[in-house]
Each structure stands twice: as structure tokens, then as C-alpha cells.
Amino acid sequence: MSVLKSLAVPAFVAVFGLIATPALSAPTGYPLTLDNCGAKVTIQKAPQRAIGLGQNSAEIMLLLGLEDKMAGTAFWPSKVLPQLAEANAKVKLLTVEFPTFESILAQNPDFVAAALPSLIGATSKVAKREDFDKVGVPSYVSPSTCLSTEKVKNEYGSRDQLWNMDLLYKEIDELSQIFDVSDRGQALIADFKKREADLRAGVSRDGKQLSYVFWFSSQSPSADAYVGGKNAASGFIADLLGGRNAVTAEAEWPTLGWESIIAVNPDVIVVANLDRNRWELDKPEAKINFLNTDPAVSQMPAVKNKAIVVMDGQAMNPTIRTIYGAEQVAEQLKALGLIK
Helix, strand or coil: CCCCCCCCCCHHHHHHHCCCCCCCCCCCCCCCCECCCCEEEEEECCCCCCCEEEEHHHHHHCCCCCCHHHEECCCCCCCCCCHHHHHCCCCCEECCCEEEEEEEECCCCCHHHHHHCCCCCCCCCCCHHHHHHHHHCCCCEEEHCCEEECCCCCCCCCCCCCCHHHHHHHHHHHHHCCCCCCCHHHHHEEEEEEEHHHHHHHHHHHHHCCCEEEEEEECCCCCCCECCCCHHHHHHHHHHHCCCEECCCCEEEEEEHHHHHHHHCCCEEEECCCCCCCCCCCCHHHHHHHHCCCCCCHHHHHHHHHCCCEEEEHCCCCCCHHHHHHHHHHHHHHCCCCCC
């Protein structure tokens, strides 16, 4: 099964987001000031040369039909949504990995939106928010990834409450205000709300509550695995499907040894498909081969029961793809007879 099969965005949404809304949204009044991840961001006028740092930021802009207002994108773990490929081809790709601050400034941007604090943040190797402030470029960071780093000392931080789609809706709404396309933003939000409601209503909660481990990747078979934390987007997907995340760490991306994963004994193992070419275990085929051939891991009940499903890796991040990932998992679990 193609892991992009379920990533279907209706054509009218992908291009302009023209779903009927109760009323037309008011035009944006500039200057627009927003509270964003502990900082105040002021936008003087609708951006004309925006940079999308990180796949989620770029894909939201493309879903809002803003490709003509974009000067570049960077950091793509997966290929662009198929429905957005034509629009994305009009936008300069700086790099699929981390860009340099200089390469961003070379595009003469007037706005930068980042999907992750590792792209714009206190410990980022790309740039800090004050770096953009100094050159007069407003920056915006995804509200879904503004996490505390007090408990977990890395750029991803930890989350003490389960992520939900409200943070994504806030991001779509604010970006649509910034670009003065609020009608498109509300249309896109309406589509996601319907998808979420349909998925909740379409999954039976009779029977056993399944536990899940969401395996993003590993540097090697002998290395610890990067897995979705308890309250991360992975936890949201488990909850949406009437189950729970077997991983109890509040870290957004904890690393677990396989002895620990065996100990939590999940009913289902969800493996990520990543298009990047960083590690061999980015590929789902490599993950599944490891699960089936490692002497200890292959004895896990989930592996013996073939309760292994594949999901777009980007959907394990709190992004527009999360709901599509949940749809992918639900489809495969229904085919396996694990949910109704």
C-alpha cells in the first residue's frame, strides 16, 4: 500500500481552500500583531517573499494558495503532498535539510515561518528569532512545537498535555491572517474538522483499547529508536483511534532501547516512511525487516501477530499531515481486523 494513498486533499482545498463557510472573513487590518511562542510578531503588510522553513509551514502556505508569495522553502523530511506538487514546483527549494541563515537572507525574505524550534529557536543551528529581528524580518514559529525545554534539554522539549488539532487550527488561522487570506484559512480548518469528526465517528470503541508504539527512525539497528512521546502527535493519533500510546515519556521525541520497547509490549507498531536519505532505517522496509529478523524483537506479540502498519513519517510530527496519518493507520488496522 502506498503511504501517500490516504493523504488525499480535495482538489478545491489544495488549490484555494474554497469550501463554503458561514460568512466571509474580514480583511486583515495591518499592522497585525500576534503573540507567537512567547514573542510579539508585527506584520506591516501581507508578505510577498515568504520563506517556509520546515515541511508543515511550507505545506500550509501551499494549501492556502500562496505559492506566488513564497521565495523559498527548506527542510523536507518527506515529499510534498501529491496534490501540491504543481504549486510547490513554482517555489525555490533551498535544501531538503537544514539551510544556512545566509541562504535564507539571500532570498530577500519579508517573512519567515518555521515548523520547528530547531529551525528558528534558542538552540537552532540555523537562526535565532533575534537574528531575524536584527534584519527586520518578522518570524513565526508553529504553536504546536513551542514546548518547554526545562525537563528535556534538547530543541524538541517535552509536552505535559496531549497535543490536539486546536493548535494546528490556530496556526492555519494566524498564517491566513498574516497573508490576508482568512477565507481560505477558515475553509481549510473546516475541512480538517470534518476529517477529524468523521474519523472519530468511524472507529468503533467496543473491544480492547489498543496500545501503540510509533517508531520514527533509528541511526542503526543497534541504536536507540526515536519514538513518538506520550503527548505528541502520535499520542493524539492513538487517542483518536480509541487507543493509547504505550510510550509514557513526556519528551516529544524520546529515544528508547529495544529492551524498553519490548517491555511496554505494544499491540501495534507503527513505522514511519521518510523520503529523506539520512539513515537506512528511515525506510519502512528496513524497519519491518529489522522487526522480523532481530532475535529478541521478532518475538514481540505485535510482530508475531503482524500488527505492523506504515505511516507517513511527517504525520508523526504535529502537522497538517497528522490527521491524514491517522486515516492511514485506521485503514490498515481495519484491513487487519484490529479495529472495526
